[in-house]
Amino acid sequence: MSSVxxxxxxxxxxxxxxxxxxVAIKSSFSDEYLSHIRExxxxxxxxxxxxxxDENYRDxxxxxxxxxxxxxxxxxxxxxxxxxxxxxxxxxxxxxFIVYLYSNNCIPPHGGNTKAYKPHVDTPRYIPNYHQSIxxxxxxxxxxxxxxxxxxxxxxQSIVEKxxxxxxxxxxxxxxxxxxxxxxxxxxxxxxxxxxxxxxxxACLLIVFCRPWMKQRVDIPRFMSHxxxxxxxxxxQQLLGFNSAPPANFNEFYGDEHERTFTQPxx
Ligand SMILES: O=C(O)CCC(=O)C(=O)O
Numbered sequence: 141m142s143s144v145x146x147x148x149x150x151x152x153x154x155x156x157x158x159x160x161x162x163v164a165i166k167s168s169f170s171d172e173y174l175s176h177i178r179e180x181x182x183x184x185x186x187x188x189x190x191x192x193x194d195e196n197y198r199d200x201x202x203x204x205x206x207x208x209x210x211x212x213x214x215x216x217x218x219x220x221x222x223x224x225x226x227x228x229x230x231x232x233x234x235x236x237f238i239v240y241l242y243s244n245n246c247i248p249p250h251g252g253n254t255k256a257y258k259p260h261v262d263t264p265r266y267i268p269n270y271h272q273s274i275x276x277x278x279x280x281x282x283x284x285x286x287x288x289x290x291x292x293x294x295x296x297q298s299i300v301e302k303x304x305x306x307x308x309x310x311x312x313x314x315x316x317x318x319x320x321x322x323x324x325x326x327x328x329x330x331x332x333x334x335x336x337x338x339x340x341x342x343a344c345l346l347i348v349f350c351r352p353w354m355k356q357r358v359d360i361p362r363f364m365s366h367x368x369x370x371x372x373x374x375x376x377q378q379l380l381g382f383n384s385a386p387p388a389n390f391n392e393f394y395g396d397e398h399e400r401t402f403t404q405p406x407x
Contacts, residue, residue, distance in 0.1 A: 141316050147224035154231055161297035161329030164315060165322045167224050167278070173215070174320050178280035178343045180213050181206075181244050201254040205363040206242045206345070207380060210372075219345065220376050225276060225322055229349045232271050232324075236404050238381045240273055240350035241357040246343040247288045247336040254333055259291070259308045262327035262348070266300065273350040275325040280343035282319045287342040288334035289314040290323065296330040303330055352384045352404055361385060378404065 144164045145153040157163040181203070188203055203209075210217050219225065229237055247254055262275060283289035291312040293303060303311075308330060315323055325331060327348065336342045348357070360380045361369075369382060377383065385401040387393035392401045 142313065144317055144321055147227070150227070150231065153228070157232070157324055157326070160294040161326040162292050162294070162315075162331070163324050164317050165224060165228060165324065166318075167222060167320050167322045169219075169222065169278070169320045171319065173218070174278075174280050176215065177219075177345065180209075180216065181246055181280065181343055181345070182341055184209055184213075185246060198255055201246045201248065201252075202243050202346075204243065205358050205360060206244065207239075207360055208363045210364065211367050217372070217376055219278065219347070220379050225278075228322070228324060229274055229276070232274050233349060233351060236352045236378075236384075237349045238352050238354075238384055239356065239360060239379055240348040240354065241346070242348075242360070243346045244344060245277070245333060245346050246341050247333060249336055249338055249340050249342075252288075252336045252341075256333040257335060259293070259303065259305065259312075259330050259332045261330055262325070264300070264328065266298065266328065271326070272354065273327050273348055275327050275346065275348045277323040277325065278345040278347070279317055279319055279321045279323065280345065281341075283315055283317050283321075283342070284338070285314055285316065285334070286336075287338040287340070288336035289316050291315075291332045291334060292325070293330040297326040297328040299330065308332070352381075356381050 142164055144166050147165055153163050153165055184203055185201060189197065189200060206216050245254055245256055263273060265272060291314060293308055293312045317323065361382050369377060383403045387401050391399045397403060
């Protein structure tokens with residue numbers, strides 16, 4: 141079993157993250173909520189596959205924009221009320237961070253893989269002593285070596301050159317953690333999803349947060365244009381990037397607060 145920090149051990153977990161490029165922290169999500177979200181994710185994977193309807197579709201197991209489905213499944217957005225999660229991201233990125241990507245990685249059973257199974261980094265951008273983004277993987281199952289627990293190469297977040305597979309698999313650790321663990325990653329750390337040899341899916345949510353001046357991976361507010369913005373709580377609008385859209389006319393830049401599209405401090 142990997143070390144899982146208690147959320148009140150803030151300085152120890154931050155120190156571990158800064159040294160190793162990842163850290164696992166226990167969350168307060170209920171087992172019931174995690175199981176419910178897991179069921180929704182597994183269903184949505186098929187919905188999205190059908191919608192994309194492309195023979196060469198390579199992203200089976202991932203959703204491109206989970207908040208897109210918040211009209212039918214508003215509980216998808218409840219993760220943004222989780223204090224342990226937001227507190228840790230705040231400690232790394234400071235205030236006004238937004239969601240860069242809200243996805244998942246569910247690995248099919250019986251030897252299944254996803255596109256994330258080879259050693260990789262998520263974002264190869266190297267700015268010394270600066271965190272531009274952070275990934276959190278919320279485990280929706282207990283992770284075991286059998287069901288595809290993630291491999292992570294400790295302290296590899298400043299290694300630009302791809303490690304050989306031999307070095308990676310000899311030196312990487314498996315994230316063998318309970319369901320409901322918040323696994324934070326520096327997007328520059330070398331890691332890989334495992335292969336799932338069990339009889340059931342291995343599921344997680346994957347959320348990437350970034351600084352508010354960065355462009356999101358997908359335009360989440362436009363992906364949610366079928367959902368009335370004002371039905372979303374203000375702090376969730378802010379996190380999803382509704383307050384950090386580049387202005388497209390003079391009013392959106394100079395107008396009153398309700399007309400402007402970038403309303404949070406430009407940090
Ligand atoms: O699901 C996992 O175990 C890792 C996911 C991953 O590597 C990724 O999405 O970049």
